[in-house]
Amino acid sequence: MSEPDNTPDQLKAELARIEQAIAAQEGFRGILSNEQIEAALKELLEKQAAIQATLTGSGAIAQGQGAVAVGEKGVYVGKSVEGNVIAGDQNRLIDLGGGTYIEKQEIIHPPIGPDAASLRTAYLSHLFETTSRLSLAGVDPKAASNAAKASLNLGEVYTALLTLTPESHERLLRGEAPERETRRLSALAQLDQQRKLVLLGDPGGGKSTLSIFWRMCLAGESLGRSEANLTHLTAPLPQ
Incomplete structure (x- = not known):
């Protein structure tokens, strides 16, 4: 099987460059005509949407009899589970004695502005x-x-x-x-x-x-x- 053309890290880097270019074009409003800006933004936004779809749509393909596909960072349970199953990043499990509390921590990154x-x-x-x-x-x-x-x-x-x-x-x-x-x-x-x-x-x-x-x-x-x-x-x- 051949290697993918772009790794997730490469796609994320390209997405960051596109977002910088979009922010730079927005900064030209009032200087360049709206027609020039919209023409440049159209192509950038299309590229942005394509890369975002690729990154968010990552998953697995199941082939052959009995095969099971699990998406990126997914968990497959074949029968039954006794205990806790926690998936994803930045999660924390707190045992309170009478019950279990699962906390989801999310990092919000500031938007990337023009260079x-x-x-x-x-x-x-x-x-x-x-x-x-x-x-x-x-x-x-x-x-x-x-x-x-x-x-x-x-x-x-x-x-x-x-x-x-x-x-x-x-x-x-x-x-x-x-x-x-x-x-x-x-x-x-x-x-x-x-x-x-x-x-x-x-x-x-x-x-x-x-x-x-x-x-x-x-x-x-x-x-x-x-x-x-x-x-x-x-x-x-x-x-």
Whole structure:
């Protein structure tokens, strides 16, 4: 007789991997479309059901005259029994003198959640999607009322934020150097030169948009997105 293709331990390991994949797909709700998620879940759930049926349906096959089949962990009694018969796992028999008490102990395992890599990917995907769209609600209320025009792709409209050092700004205020002769550095260049950086500017100057753009590019780099990554973040300014 040939060996089975999969042992119970192998099937249980495969079932655990499938359950992790199912949990990971559920974590993508709100990020991926429901159609994509349901298509992936359909195949996973079918595999899960097939393995569960195999594991719960384990038993024995009786062949030949007089043969008896007993399912997995079953007990066969041919005639009569005097005493106690206890089957199964995690059982305990307590003799109370006037009677016998049989206690069934069951271990409930916590559900297996998605692995760290799946959670990280889901988080970065959500971060990328939320930072890549620039809302027009505070700029153009009429455009914001139109769903198709309510936001713009940040990567397509972002312009690098130029800065002045506090010293250069003070010289300008004193009129010591014309603005056109003062070298302005991008905020990214300032960040590269300073251990700590505080950006000051008027409302609407681009400070918040700058931090959103940085987050989008860093998330895009981790996700392997070609439209926004470290190359876009560090691209030289046009002269």
